[in-house]
Amino acid sequence: MKGDMRFTLPLWQMGSIFILLVLTLVIGFSSETTFVTSEDGYYFEMNMGHISGIIFSSALLILVVYIVMMSVNIYRHNKRYPTRKIKTFTFKPQEYIEDDEFFDEITKRATKKVYSYYSFVLPLLVGVALGGMWHRTIILVGILLVALGQYWIYYSTIRKMFKDAGEEE
Amino acid sequence: MLKNRLKELRARHSFTQIELAKKVGVTRQTIGFIEKGEFSPSVTLALKLAKALEVDLNELFWLEGEEEHER
Numbered sequence: 001m002k003g004d005m006r007f008t009l010p011l012w013q014m015g016s017i018f019i020l021l022v023l024t025l026v027i028g029f030s031s032e033t034t035f036v037t038s039e040d041g042y043y044f045e046m047n048m049g050h051i052s053g054i055i056f057s058s059a060l061l062i063l064v065v066y067i068v069m070m071s072v073n074i075y076r077h078n079k080r081y082p083t084r085k086i087k088t089f090t091f092k093p094q095e096y097i098e099d100d101e102f103f104d105e106i107t108k109r110a111t112k113k114v115y116s117y118y119s120f121v122l123p124l125l126v127g128v129a130l131g132g133m134w135h136r137t138i139i140l141v142g143i144l145l146v147a148l149g150q151y152w153i154y155y156s157t158i159r160k161m162f163k164d165a166g167e168e169e
Numbered sequence: 170m171l172k173n174r175l176k177e178l179r180a181r182h183s184f185t186q187i188e189l190a191k192k193v194g195v196t197r198q199t200i201g202f203i204e205k206g207e208f209s210p211s212v213t214l215a216l217k218l219a220k221a222l223e224v225d226l227n228e229l230f231w232l233e234g235e236e237e238h239e240r
Binding site: 099100101102103105161 | 194195196198199202203207208210211214
């Protein structure tokens with residue numbers, strides 16, 4: 001399955017979540033945000049220190065480059081596999097692989113693991129959020145970490161199944 | 170566990186995994202995983218494979234431990 005981006009899509013998602021994590025931390029802990037309503041309209045200002053500003057700008061630039069790289073790779077994948085296209089705007093997760101009954105089965109096993117993970121981690125996250133006066137950034141970081149975990153579980157389950165059977169994706 | 174002679178019978182017909190996969194409408198990986206015993210196919214796919222390889226279903230698939238008694 002070399003070159004089939006549907007297998008590595010969770011890793012790409014993890015990469016974008018990681019960059020969002022950096023942005024969230026910088027905005028949440030190193031910036032001062034002011035919301036202003038005036039006659040001209042509604043806007044907000046964000047002030048941050050020199051180092052934080054550099055980190056924020058760099059992370060934002062990396063995110064833009066990353067999204068472009070991801071889009072190029074999706075375009076290449078779609079050109080190479082016209083019957084297995086990755087759609088950008090859809091509610092269905094594009095890492096699902098349902099080419100036949102075997103792939104249905106591995107997708108089912110991986111999504112089952114993700115479901116078990118969420119049934120454990122979401123109540124935990126809610127409990128943590130309710131249990132203390134956390135900074136809202138901490139809650140956002142928690143949500144992003146949970147999303148990272150989801151993609152890692154999905155990817156590692158599918159990868160393990162292929163490795164166990166002696167086939168690399 | 171389901172055992173099979175898929176690899177042996179495929180070789181007898183000189184089919185590659187891709188050719189057999191095309192005949193029965195699945196991916197090459199599926200054939201490979203069935204041959205290795207990593208995946209048990211549905212009844213429909215098992216019947217299609219038996220038909221493509223021109224054998225009875227029980228010559229192609231059987232349950233582990235039953236080979237001495239049944240075959």
